[in-house]
Amino acid sequence: xxxxxxALKNSFDWVxxxxxxxxxxxxxxxxxxxxxQYISDGIIFxxxxxxxxxxxxxxxxxxxxxxxxxxxxxxxIAKNGAIKNMNSIYKIFMKIxxxxxxxxxxxAIYSQFYTFGQMKVHTSEPTRVVLxxxxxxxxxxxxxxxxxxxxxxxxxxxxxxxxxxxxxDEKGKSATFDANWE
Numbered sequence: 012x013x014x015x016x017x018a019l020k021n022s023f024d025w026v027x028x029x030x031x032x033x034x035x036x037x038x039x040x041x042x043x044x045x046x047x048q049y050i051s052d053g054i055i056f057x058x059x060x061x062x063x064x065x066x067x068x069x070x071x072x073x074x075x076x077x078x079x080x081x082x083x084x085x086x087x088i089a090k091n092g093a094i095k096n097m098n099s100i101y102k103i104f105m106k107i108x109x110x111x112x113x114x115x116x117x118x119a120i121y122s123q124f125y126t127f128g129q130m131k132v133h134t135s136e137p138t139r140v141v142l143x144x145x146x147x148x149x150x151x152x153x154x155x156x157x158x159x160x161x162x163x164x165x166x167x168x169x170x171x172x173x174x175x176x177x178x179x180d181e182k183g184k185s186a187t188f189d190a191n192w193e
Contacts, residue, residue: 021092086159093163
């Protein structure tokens with residue numbers, strides 16, 4: 012199971028912007044040695060693949076250092092990263108794209124960022140979308156990341172009063188993300 016470096020880069024950017032470059036070095040020092048070997052110099056390459064464990068270890072270190080043990084900080088990092096990335100690359104497109112179209116594309120490109128699981132649009136309505144992520148283990152940090160990303164992307168389509176929840180089905184090894192808005 013691997014994660015594209017761009018997901019780690021969002022964490023790097025947030026730590027550096029909020030707390031300075033030295034803080035990123037401390038995050039790297041706080042992760043287990045087996046994960047440190049992949050980024051011992053602190054550099055994240057957006058186009059490289061990293062073990063999922065490295066991704067989780069970095070996010071755990073951020074939660075412990077800056078989130079007081081609360082996973083919601085990962086949601087915020089992902090949301091802000093999505094807004095920042097999409098606003099710079101697809102700014103004009105995002106102003107005219109519908110939430111349904113954007114979530115359909117987000118589900119389709121999931122595999123470009125993760126080597127595990129498959130995301131599908133289950134429901135697409137004018138004020139609601141339900142995404143299923145199949146073939147995944149129960150990892151709340153990862154689900155906060157996905158939730159934050161979906162929220163960030165939908166926010167750029169100008170939806171109002173967005174609410175997003177997720178639940179995990181242990182038996183089916185799947186997560187469901189349910190977003191609704193006005």
